[in-house]
Amino acid sequence: MTSLFTILFDGVAYGMLLFVLACGLAVTLGLMNFVNLAHGAFAMAGGYICAVLVNNSGVPFFVALPIAFVASALIGLVMEQSLYKHLYHRSPLDQVLFTIGLVFMSVTAVDYIMGSSQIFIHLPDVLQGQVNLFGIGVGRYRLMIIVICGLLTLGLQLILAKTRFGSRLRAAVDDPRAASGLGINVPQVFALTFAFGSGLAGLGGALGAEVLGLDPYFPLKFMIYFLIVVTVGGSSTITGPFLASLLLGIADVAGKYYVPKLGAFVIYTVMIVILIWKPNGLFGRTAAR
């Protein structure tokens, strides 16, 4: 029973992390139909920025996290304005080629600068060890991940549902042409969302360094996970990717615990089956675009 709870707990932490990492991608894909395989590179940027700040400059971990967010968001904004913007109307093949190129460049650049070995962020003592929760010991770090990511998810949901920017974004996702006809500056909405999504990915990368491992091959290793979250969850709502991430996280942790021989096999199979069964994602609407 205890192990079941622990698996569930770890799975939820993992899933929430995946959601924070991938939700930016969901928006990119949903809003502009842009296939951004380089999304993981922004996450890696955030992770490395946080690692350098904490390990080398002695910045406190909780200060480094927002810095990682802002820095990745800025990188995202610059990339969007300088490069991505020109490719929205290109064919998926062009987009795939371009973003694969970016992945290759970021992987080798980080390898060159930081070395190819895995990097660990020195955590403050508060986050180490376990804490007793309802009589069961759970990792403090994972608890923190769940709290932070849970708050973020709530915040995102509120922004999306209650604010003016949220309704602009939803309108743009639903129908970009009609939205721009109503006077919504769709490119601007998109640039901001892209930057915010990159920032979230960077924050996820920084938070996840401890759980997922951080090395130069991060964008390649987790690319498929992000894509699974987005394709299974659909890109029309925020709850879809959220539920998909939780499912994926729990399934992955449970799979590795109960049937370690199968490994990632289960997840890939489930993804293919779901894509065949519902090409628009489990929680997606039947988009006619």
Add this chain to the structure above:
Amino acid sequence: MTVERTVGDLALARARWGWTEIAFWLFAIASIFLFSDRYLILTEMAWLGLFALSLDLILGYAGIVSLGHAAFFGVGAYSAGLLAVHGIIKEPVLALLVAGLAAMVLGFVTSFLVIRGSELSQLMVTLGIALLLRELANKFSNITGGFDGLQGISIDPILGLFAFDLYGKVGYIYCLVVLFILFLLARRIVNSPFGLSLRAIRNNPLRAAAIGIPVNRRLIAIYTISAFYAGIAGALFTQTTALASLDVFSFERSADLLLVLVIGGTGYLYGGLIGAVVFRILQDVFSSWTPQFWQFWIGLVLVLIVLIGRDRMYRGVLWLPRHLFQLFRKAHAKPAVSDGGAP
């Protein structure tokens, strides 16, 4: 002249052998003697060219984007390796065919998954299948050798006559012959009514269906054929290098393949072959600059190609030869006009 006749004439004219094509293959044969100290890299170009050709069949002719073409390459490679290691089929040419057929079966089965859905789900499914196979090969390490790869592959003489030599000359000629035969077959396929119907599907699936082309069946057929080609390429890789390890399934292999094809250009069979030559030379140059980090430059090339625009790049590259060709034609055409008098 009826429309039907014009289309038929055009297709026939395209199917005719031009002098550039003949020159290309003559040069390929000449390379056996010209670069006798570079057989290893030439061999690599040959199987990479075949691999790119197989992707061109689905991408350039049928418009299916694949991020997991390495799946078939890997199946071919492991089939050839396993056949050789366990001594089931020792003769390379037969093993090559069997490996190709194994990949073909996989291609046929997975084609039903791939032709469904949008381009994004195509990307995901193809990528997923390649990753799945890699995971399988990793889990069944008692059969595949896991991360270390298959050990002890030894290849018998081709047709029992030509043993593989240390310099790779026989291996290169073998690859070249296989490439040429399969190229002829591909050429026949894409210039047949079947190939023309594929192009119709690529340009507009709805319209193609409306004029009575069975879209799904055609796509399944070409995907299966393409898988066969990729399997053969994988088998050639294993037979000439005596290697088969997990990286035959890797994502990088599929991604590099896209680059190869894009460098050469999609939608005409030589694209893959030219791309393979250029890519391999580029890779060589890059890794002599920065041995560990050549992938950075490969990535940069990809980004630049897309930013410049693929069409614009080809136009730029082709400008000089076309310009020369037109000058040449003008020089010849002028006397003809003056001889003929008034038009």
